[in-house]
Amino acid sequence: MTGNPATCTIIIFARAPVAGECKTRLIPVLGAEGAAQLQKAMTRHAVEVAMAAATGPVILCVTPDTTHPDLQSMAQNSGAQLHTQGEGDLGARMQAAFEMHGYPALLMGSDIPFITAQDLRACAAALTEGADAVFMPAEDGGYGLVGLSRLAPHLFSDMVWSTSSVMDETRARLRAAAMRWREIAMVQDVDEPDDLMRLAASDYRFLLPPGEFPQA
Numbered sequence: 001m002t003g004n005p006a007t008c009t010i011i012i013f014a015r016a017p018v019a020g021e022c023k024t025r026l027i028p029v030l031g032a033e034g035a036a037q038l039q040k041a042m043t044r045h046a047v048e049v050a051m052a053a054a055t056g057p058v059i060l061c062v063t064p065d066t067t068h069p070d071l072q073s074m075a076q077n078s079g080a081q082l083h084t085q086g087e088g089d090l091g092a093r094m095q096a097a098f099e100m101h102g103y104p105a106l107l108m109g110s111d112i113p114f115i116t117a118q119d120l121r122a123c124a125a126a127l128t129e130g131a132d133a134v135f136m137p138a139e140d141g142g143y144g145l146v147g148l149s150r151l152a153p154h155l156f157s158d159m160v161w162s163t164s165s166v167m168d169e170t171r172a173r174l175r176a177a178a179m180r181w182r183e184i185a186m187v188q189d190v191d192e193p194d195d196l197m198r199l200a201a202s203d204y205r206f207l208l209p210p211g212e213f214p215q216a
Contacts, residue, residue, distance in 0.1 A: 007057070008104045008147070009105040010053065010056065010058050010059070010106045010107075010124075011059045011101055012043070012046050012047060012061060012080075012108055012110050013063075013093075013107065014039075014063075014071070014110055015110075016062060016063070016070075017036045019036040020036075022035060022039040023191070025191060025192055026190075026196065029196060030211070031191045034211060035118070038209055039110070039111070041208075041209075043071070044050075045113050045204070046113070047080050048115050050108075051078050052054075053124070055120060057101075058079070059081045059083070060080045062082065062083070062085060063084065089161065091158075091159050091161065092144070095153050095156045098151075105147065105148060106123050107146050108145040109145075110192060111190050112138075112144040113202075113204040113207055114188060123136065123184050126182040128149075129179055132148040132149055133147060133148050133149070133152065133180075134181060134183075134184060135184070135198055137186055138167070140164060140187055140188075141142060141163065141165060142161075142162070142164075152179065154173055
């Protein structure tokens with residue numbers, strides 16, 4: 001599939017907000033229901049930001065399936081398309097999403113509320129201006145967004161995900177393939193209890209579920 005050169009698709013990877021099955025590392029702080037509420041709020045926010053960027057179609061790409069009513073509502077209310085992520089490890093699912101939805105495209109996680117519409121437009125511009133790839137590296141050593149203007153399966157295969165070396169390994173693969181890439185800005189996801197303090201101290205604390213979480 002070939003994307004319209006005048007547009008840049010935005011793909012959002014998200015997990016269904018099911019209590020006990022999402023944001024499990026935050027359950028000790030927020031409880032299972034609170035973690036699910038946060039997942040739901042961050043996913044909705046990611047869709048809103050992607051739609052506001054207005055770079056092209058927005059795809060809410062979810063796991064395990066598209067049957068969750070909150071995900072269906074988000075897609076219907078926003079105009080985003082709703083698809084499943086498919087099978088395999090993270091790399092296989094990311095590569096499949098790019099192949100299905102075409103190039104140029106950006107793929108971002110749903111748990112990085114600090115990414116703005118302006119960031120997304122800058123990433124899309126990097127691709128349309130000639131970069132083969134664009135990234136928003138994460139402070140934990142991975143990345144929160146990857147964008148591609150062409151097929152690049154070597155970036156996703158046989159990668160050890162969720163480690164502090166993902167971005168460094170990705171840079172090595174980019175250099176080996178003589179790919180041109182840009183890195184727009186460092187980002188922080190919300191995955192560990194300590195990340196909640198940063199969220200609480202930010203303009204995005206409204207995403208936190210109501211309760212006794214410490215005030216900024």
